Amino acid sequence: MIDLTALAEFAPAIWRGLLVTVEICAVSLMLGLVLGLVVALLGRLPFRPLHWLIRGYVEIWRGTPLLLQLFILYYGGPSLGFTPSAYLAGVLGMSLYTGAYLSEIFRGGFDAVPPGQIEAARMLGFTRLKTVRHIEVPQMLKLVVPPTTNQMISIIKESAVLSVITVPELTLTTTRIVSETFNVVEPYLLLGLAYWSITSLVAFASRRVERRLVQA
Amino acid sequence: MTELMEIGARNAAIQLRGVGKSFGAHKVLTGIDLDIGRGERVCIIGPSGSGKSTLLRCMVFLETYDEGEIHVEGRLLGYSVEGGVRKRDADVQVAAVRRNVGMVFQQFNLWPHMTALGNVGAALRVVKGLPRAEVDRISREALATVGLAHKADDYPQRLSGGQQQRVAIARALAMSPSILLFDEPTSALDPELVGEVLEVMRKLAGQGMTMVVVTHEMGFAAEVADRVIFMDGGRIIEQGPPSRLFSNPQSPRLAQFLDTWRSRNHSGSAS
Amino acid sequence: MDFTAVIAQLPRLVAGAQTTVWLSVAALACGAVLGLVMCAARLSGNIALRAVAAGFVSVFRGLPLLVVLLILFYVPPNFGIETTPITAALLGLTLNTAGYQTEIYRAGFLTLPPGHAEAARMLGFSRLQIARHIFLPQIFRVTIPALTNEAVDVVKSSGLLSVIAVTELLRVSQQIVSSTYRPLETYLVCAVFYFVLSSTVSWTGRALERRMSLKPA
Numbered sequence: 103m104i105d106l107t108a109l110a111e112f113a114p115a116i117w118r119g120l121l122v123t124v125e126i127c128a129v130s131l132m133l134g135l136v137l138g139l140v141v142a143l144l145g146r147l148p149f150r151p152l153h154w155l156i157r158g159y160v161e162i163w164r165g166t167p168l169l170l171q172l173f174i175l176y177y178g179g180p181s182l183g184f185t186p187s188a189y190l191a192g193v194l195g196m197s198l199y200t201g202a203y204l205s206e207i208f209r210g211g212f213d214a215v216p217p218g219q220i221e222a223a224r225m226l227g228f229t230r231l232k233t234v235r236h237i238e239v240p241q242m243l244k245l246v247v248p249p250t251t252n253q254m255i256s257i258i259k260e261s262a263v264l265s266v267i268t269v270p271e272l273t274l275t276t277t278r279i280v281s282e283t284f285n286v287v288e289p290y291l292l293l294g295l296a297y298w299s300i301t302s303l304v305a306f307a308s309r310r311v312e313r314r315l316v317q318a
Numbered sequence: 319m320t321e322l323m324e325i326g327a328r329n330a331a332i333q334l335r336g337v338g339k340s341f342g343a344h345k346v347l348t349g350i351d352l353d354i355g356r357g358e359r360v361c362i363i364g365p366s367g368s369g370k371s372t373l374l375r376c377m378v379f380l381e382t383y384d385e386g387e388i389h390v391e392g393r394l395l396g397y398s399v400e401g402g403v404r405k406r407d408a409d410v411q412v413a414a415v416r417r418n419v420g421m422v423f424q425q426f427n428l429w430p431h432m433t434a435l436g437n438v439g440a441a442l443r444v445v446k447g448l449p450r451a452e453v454d455r456i457s458r459e460a461l462a463t464v465g466l467a468h469k470a471d472d473y474p475q476r477l478s479g480g481q482q483q484r485v486a487i488a489r490a491l492a493m494s495p496s497i498l499l500f501d502e503p504t505s506a507l508d509p510e511l512v513g514e515v516l517e518v519m520r521k522l523a524g525q526g527m528t529m530v531v532v533t534h535e536m537g538f539a540a541e542v543a544d545r546v547i548f549m550d551g552g553r554i555i556e557q558g559p560p561s562r563l564f565s566n567p568q569s570p571r572l573a574q575f576l577d578t579w580r581s582r583n584h585s586g587s588a589s
Numbered sequence: 590m591d592f593t594a595v596i597a598q599l600p601r602l603v604a605g606a607q608t609t610v611w612l613s614v615a616a617l618a619c620g621a622v623l624g625l626v627m628c629a630a631r632l633s634g635n636i637a638l639r640a641v642a643a644g645f646v647s648v649f650r651g652l653p654l655l656v657v658l659l660i661l662f663y664v665p666p667n668f669g670i671e672t673t674p675i676t677a678a679l680l681g682l683t684l685n686t687a688g689y690q691t692e693i694y695r696a697g698f699l700t701l702p703p704g705h706a707e708a709a710r711m712l713g714f715s716r717l718q719i720a721r722h723i724f725l726p727q728i729f730r731v732t733i734p735a736l737t738n739e740a741v742d743v744v745k746s747s748g749l750l751s752v753i754a755v756t757e758l759l760r761v762s763q764q765i766v767s768s769t770y771r772p773l774e775t776y777l778v779c780a781v782f783y784f785v786l787s788s789t790v791s792w793t794g795r796a797l798e799r800r801m802s803l804k805p806a
Contacts, residue, residue, distance in 0.1 A: 165741070165787035166780045167748035170759060174780065177766070178773030181590070262653035266752060273655060286667050290660045294652055301651040380707055413713050421711040427704035431726045441712035444722050486708075493712055 108288040112279050116292045119275030120300070126189070126264065126271060127257050130196035134257075135250075137197060138204025145209055156205070163202035169263040171195050176267045192264045192271075200257055207249045211242035244315050251308030255301050262297070272296055331356045331391060331497050331528045332377055332419075338385035339376060346372050347552045350386070354497075359529045361539035361560075364549035365575060370532045371424075373549065374501050377530065378416050382406070390415050391496075420490030424502040426482045428474040434461060434485045435470040438492045446493075460488040464518050480511030484518055491522075498522065500531040536579060540564055548572045594769040595778050605761030606782050612757060613744045616682035620743075623683065624690030629720070631695055642691065649688030655749050657681045662753045678750040686743050693739060697732040698724060730801050737794025741787045748783070758782055 145156050163171070175184075176191035186194065215238050223233045265274035276293040280286055330353040337350040346369045354360055362370045375381040377388060379396040388395040393415045397404045407415075428437050439457035442448045448456070461467050464484035474482050483503055490498060500519065504512040516538050523529055523542045533539060539546050540560045547557040548569075556569050567573040630642035649657070662677040701724065709719045729736075751760035762779040766772045 161788070162780070162784060165745075165791075166783040167745040167759065169748050169751075170762075170776060170780055170783060173759075173762075174773065174776045178776050181771075181773040259651075259653040262655040263749065265655070273653070273659075277659065280663065286663050290656075290664055293656055294660060297653055297656055298648060298651040302647065305651075378711060380710070409710075409716060413710070413715075416711075417713055419711070421708075423704055423708060425702065425704050427702070427708035429705055429708075429723055429727070431730060440722060441709075441714065444718050445713040489708075489712070 105285070105288055108283075108285050109292065112276075112283075112285070112289050112292060115275055115279060116272065116289070116296060119270065119272040120296050122270060122275075123258070123261055123272040124300070126192055126196065126269070127254075127261050130193055130200055130261075131254060131257055133193070133197035134200030134204050137201030138208055141201060141205035142208035142212060145205070146212065160202045160206055163199055164206075168195065168199050168260050169266060171199060172263065172267050188264075188267050188269045191267060192261075192269045196257065196261065196264075199260070200253060203253050203256075204250065207246055207253065208242075210249075211246040212238070214245050215241050247308070247315055248312055251304065251311070254308070255304050258301055258304065259297065329356070330354060330389070331358070332530070333389040334377070334386065335388075336386035337373075337376060337383050337388060339372060339381065339383045345552055347376065347383070350554060352547070352554065354528065354530055356496075357526050357528055359523050359527075359542055359544045360531070360547060361543040361545075362530065362532045362547045362549060363534070363536070363539060363575075364555075368549040369552040370549045371501055374499055374530060374532050377499060378419055378421055379412050380421075391418060418496040420493060420495035420498045422483070422487050422490055422498065422500045422503050424506050426474070426479070426486045426506070428482055428486055428489070430474050433471050433473055434466060434477065434488075437474070437485055438489045441489070441493055456492050457488075460492040461485070463491060463521075464488045465514075478511055479507045480514045483507065483515045487515075487518055487522075495527075497528040497530070500529065500533070502532050502534065504533070504535060536564070536576075536583075548575065550575070590774055591771065592774050592778065594771050595765065595774045598765045598769070598775075599778075601761050601765065602758065602778065602782060605756060605758040606786065608755070609744065609747050609757040609786065612678060612682065612750065612755070613740070613747050615679060616686055616747075617740055617743055619679070619683040620686035620690050623687035624694055625725075627687060627691040628694040628698065631691065632698065646688050646691050649684050650692070654681060654685045654746050655752060657685060658749060658753050674750070674753045674755045677753055678747075678755045682743065682747060682750070685746065686739060689739050689742075690736070693732050693735045694728055696735070697728040700731055701727055733794060733798045733801065737791060737798070740790045740794065744786050744790060745783065 141156055141159070144152055172191060172195040175186060175195050176188060179186055179191065219237055219241075220233055223237045224230075228236065261271060262273040264271050265277060268274065273293065276289045279289045283289075332352075332354040334350050334352040337347060337352075338345065339347040350373060362373065364370045372381055376383045377390070377395075379388075382396060387397075395415050396407055396412055398407055398411070399405075428434075429440070432440060435454075435457050438460050439453040442453040442456055443450075458467060458470060461470055464487050466481060466484050466488065469477060469481060469485070474485065477485065483506075487498075487503075503519070504515050507515065512535070516535060519529070519531070519538070520542055529542075531539075531543075543560050545557060546560045546563045548555050548563065548567075548571075550571050556563065556567065556572050563572070564576065567576060627642045627645055630638040631646070633639060658677060658681040661681050662672050662674065665672050705723055705727075706719050709723050714722070747757055748759040750757050751763060754760065756764075758779060762775050766775045769775065
């Protein structure tokens with residue numbers, strides 16, 4: 103039922119597609135991390151309109167499908183004189199999307215450190231910077247790492263929709279093979295296996311990291 | 319021999335013969351022989367980790383036991399013997415054997431999504447399948463017995479610890495058990511709430527209920543128990559009427575246990 | 590920007606939104622049943638059942654919904670099984686949310702003190718009665734926040750059904766774009782629809798959470 107030679111034939115192309123997926127996800131995650139952290143920090147400034155702006159960003163980007171956001175960037179952008187490549191629209195869309203989720207995670211992390219601990223550190227002569235470095239960040243990390251790794255897995259899976267705006271990543275590579283060779287079973291089997299392996303791998307790695315952080 | 323044991327088992331509410339239990343390599347109960355007579359009030363005391371709660375939980379098969387036999391009202395609990403081989407019973411059979419036994423837990427274990435009345439009536443409704451009016455009547459009666467008729471519609475979170483434990487007692491009473499087990503019923507309570515729970519338990523004892531109480535309340539044990547059992551290291555070290563046990567302990571371990579208890583409570587009076 | 594062409598198509602968008610809503614509700618409901626069954630399997634004493642449930646969760650949480658949809662839609666015809674977009678859509682969405690709901694219910698179950706079940710067992714409750722009367726009502730209460738998030742995710746994910754030609758909100762928007770040539774305006778209006786839907790879900794979830802929270806004295 104499953105043709106092994108077909109499997110071998112398609113594997114290299116699908117592997118290249120996987121690398122594109124990994125690359126886009128890594129870049130988007132990095133940008134999303136920076137964006138999320140910046141937004142979370144800005145949210146701590148005592149400036150009301152900024153809070154509303156951040157709320158709006160977070161709620162809208164988390165309340166609409168990523169695919170739609172990509173459509174707006176890729177197909178709607180040109181109406182505003184912005185004509186991104188599929189790849190750029192993809193990275194931009196995924197970064198903004200991830201940033202919205204991560205900013206909420208970081209906000210939660212900052213809020214979770216009790217003010218009493220910070221006061222205690224200050225009373226012992228810790229400077230503001232040393233308090234952040236030695237008291238706040240280590241605790242925040244412990245809280246923030248599990249949801250962030252979940253977000254990583256989410257991103258990898260969500261990135262499949264990039265195929266719809268013609269980014270040549272894993273899913274698009276596979277659907278192209280399907281339409282060119284009329285082989286359905288083998289390419290999709292490889293596709294499923296590729297996603298499942300990479301998400302499982304990230305899940306496994308993050309559990310190890312989390313365990314080490316908990317012990318630390 | 320077995321015939322004699324059967325006769326003894328029928329007369330006793332709960333009978334234990336050579337009961338032992340291990341958690342992995344750690345032996346928590348060793349060679350427990352014990353008969354709880356009908357209408358008898360037994361208190362089990364001992365330091366923490368002595369196995370007294372485990373023993374109580376074995377009596378209703380909330381914990382399995384590895385060795386020996388436990389008979390509840392004459393029926394072997396938790397196992398069936400077929401051709402000399404012991405086989406663990408299905409839940410339904412276990413439930414049938416202990417159907418006349420009620421249990422009160424240290425942590426009350428009330429269900430937070432039901433009112434006091436709902437907690438008391440749940441088993442009547444779900445397990446016995448009684449009609450609504452009947453469930454209501456019996457539940458209110460049980461709540462009245464523990465002095466909480468006026469709290470029927472409150473959720474557990476709105477009740478004090480003492481009130482919660484009294485609802486838990488009412489919940490057990492509603493199924494009209496002939497035997498009630500108490501697993502440190504006052505240990506999770508603030509000191510000022512202990513009295514109201516002990517009051518209810520005294521009342522039940524006065525009505526002839528068979529009771530087995532694991533407790534740290536020596537005053538209660540001295541006043542209510544027909545027999546006090548002292549456990550340490552998973553064994554029954556000493557037992558007898560409280561008057562003798564408390565005033566004239568035979569074993570050095572019980573003497574030491576009582577000394578420690580007295581020195582801790584020297585300033586206050588026993589409740 | 591000119592929204593007049595899109596405004597004229599509002600009835601079609603509303604119809605698309607209705608499809609999105611019923612598909613989401615149906616998938617969430619079927620996913621709840623399947624998720625509870627899988628959760629029970631995961632917590633059971635039977636090793637085989639546990640393995641099946643763990644595999645189910647791993648696969649459907651590990652695969653992108655889009656890939657699941659493509660497989661469900663394009664692979665079965667190869668084995669002589671005809672598929673329609675709606676059945677593939679409903680099945681894919683259900684399996685996806687069931688994978689997540691299994692873990693949500695399991696986490697909820699693990700927050701319940703074991704004493705709740707012991708007390709019920711002592712009163713003669715059977716396993717099924719404990720599950721039905723003691724666990725279920727409490728699990729729904731403690732998992733409302735997580736289930737709310739999951740419902741929002743399902744509404745958003747249902748946009749992927751456009752790829753296999755289910756005429757839900759996003760598909761309708763694409764059709765409107767191809768006739769009006771107004772992608773920006775159309776997709777922005779579509780975004781408003783999704784935002785209203787997901788906000789309604791979040792708001793309802795929070796209201797439910799407040800109503801069902803246990804208020805201490």
